[in-house]
Amino acid sequence: MARERAAPPEPFATAAWKRFGPTLITLLNVGTFFAIWQWVVASGFVSKLFLPLPTDMVASLVDLIQTGQLWTNVQYSLTNFTVGFVLSIIFGIPLGLLMGASRLVNRILGPYVWALYATPRIALVPLFILWLGFSPQAKIIIIFLSGVMPILVSSMDGVKTVDQSLLKAARVFGASKRQLYTRVVLPFTVPFIMTGVRQGIGRALIGLLVSEFFGSSKGIGYLIERAGQQMDPATMFAMLAVLVASSVGLVALMSSIEKRIAPWREEVHV
Amino acid sequence: MLLGSTVMPESLVASGGATATLPQRATVEARDLTIEYERRREKTRLVALHGFTLTVYAGEFLAVLGPSGCGKTTFINTVAGLLPPSEGTITVGGKPIEGPGPDRAMVFQEYALMPWLSAWDNVAFGLDLQGRLKQPGGRDTVQRFIELVGLRGFERSYPHELSGGMRQRVGLARALVTEPQILLMDEPFAAVDAMTREVMQGELERILAQTGQTVIFITHSIDEAITLGDRIVVISSRPGQIREIIPVPLPRPRWEYDTKAHPLFVPIREHAWGLLQKEVQGNVARGG
Ligand SMILES: Nc1ncnc2c1ncn2[C@@H]1O[C@H](COP(=O)(O)OP(=O)(O)OP(=O)(O)O)[C@@H](O)[C@H]1O
Ligand SMILES: [Mg+2]
Secondary structure: OOOOOOOOOOOOOOHHHHHHHHHHHHHHHHHHHHHHHHHHHHOOOOOOOOOOOHHHHHHHHHHHHHOOHHHHHHHHHHHHHHHHHHHHHHHHHHHHHHHHHOHHHHHHHHHHHHHHHHOOHHHHHHHHHHHHOOOHHHHHHHHHHHHHHHHHHHHHHHHHOOOHHHHHHHHHOOOOHHHHHHHHHHHHHHHHHHHHHHHHHHHHHHHHHHHHHOOOOOOHHHHHHHHHHOOOHHHHHHHHHHHHHHHHHHHHHHHHHHHHHOOOOOOOOO | OOOOOOOOOHHHHHOOOOOOOOOOOEEEEEEEEEEEEEEOOOOEEEEEEEEEEEEEEOOOEEEEEOOOOOOHHHHHHHHHOOOOOOEEEEEEOOEEOOOOOOOEEEEOOOOOOOOOOOHHHHHHHHHHHOOOOOOOOHHHHHHHHHHHOOOOOOOOOOHHHOOHHHHHHHHHHHHHOOOOOEEEEEOOOOOOOHHHHHHHHHHHHHHHHHHOOEEEEEOOOHHHHHHHOOEEEEEOOOOEOEEEEEEOOOOOOHHHOOHHHOOOHHHHHHHHHHHHHHHHHHHHHOOO
């Protein structure tokens, strides 16, 4: 976005600063954060049982990588997550669009969707474990149910809020019923779907962890939970770091897809 | 520029009917038209137009004035084929209107541009829906109209990157490019500033001089109605009926001179003003 400013000039307006400044600031920022952390724990202010030394954390992580534990568990979680979330998208978008477009479909499916939407999904976890045991299927269903709701509801809202004047314009220019959907309703709904998918990622991640906390023998959630049981905060924090990194990565990936699919959306900076 | 015409007597200005200089072939004909809306929450029906009879002549520029809520938009939507008449008939070229058709196009007050389409794609929107974009020359036609409305260089901009006036040019081009016989315009310049509005009025007249389309143009501005119209229809407050039809015999092309300085301008303006004032007062008195 173009910005017009007369004075004062930026203090370090050199080309090098513009290029590397932001990275440098981030590095310094994060570096200071870990340095303070290290110091707080090393000096004994906080017990190592509550907060590990960042250096121990890194050591744990290296250990997890070397023993191959990290990869097997991450792979297990990632596979379940991917399958569950892809199912969320496959079911969530069309069902949401249909429910938004058709009163009949909304009548029929509405009660189930809203019941499921309103119920905390965690309450259903024991049920799926009862049915499917500690299998990947149980986890995939929990991830799917967690992720599908925001996608479905958002897609439905998108269809319901389609700008009437746009529909009117399309009709005046001779749009058939089919064209009204393909040329107006669907493109209008894309940003809503995107928002739903982004929220769905967060929910599905929660579903993933919950499904693994409840008696699992594999996965990121399992490692975190086991580290807690074993009073091993270094491993726990290492895994949390892995989780944070993957979540941030997923959300960033989503944003870049969004920019590509919906470049017309006005960027708002408040 | 000095005009040789003499001042029309007030009585002639005030009398209804088309002037002799107009082409007299009817295109849109509304006979005893009644349009009602279903009000779901109140469980009543609202009569927007009642006993509405009007003939629009081919090639004329018909300006429509009336108090807010009198049914102007309702009428233009009916002509567009978006609303079926509750009673009475409405025909285009002698055939009853059964829905939208490529012979009619509309320019909307609120632009109604697709936010996900570039200016170029928005202009091409109607042509594409009608399957005419892919025909030979289709794309050239779009480009020609983009240039006609002065949007060259902005083809790839999205609506939110355009000013209000530019958006309305896109809306205008989108309608013109389908080459309709009848152009429906619902307060198209209401949301742009006075200067832009004047420029766009001039451009519209210039474009119409080439295309010779019939225009039904809703406006809240008496000045705009006189500047653009061959006739001005004044509609009564709800339920809308024709209060009076005022011919505007100012010579064309009007972009070449200052219409406001024409000796007929002020008498027509005063006459229209008087009519509208009565309608608005009646409207307010009835609490509508
Ligand atoms: N979809 C609708 N449902 C119910 N009533 C409606 C609907 N659209 C319009 N009306 C009513 O019909 C009447 C005429 O509306 P219309 O929009 O045609 O007025 P208008 O002359 O265009 O007014 P304005 O100058 O303010 O645009 C109004 O009283 C309005 O409340
Ligand atoms: Mg209106």
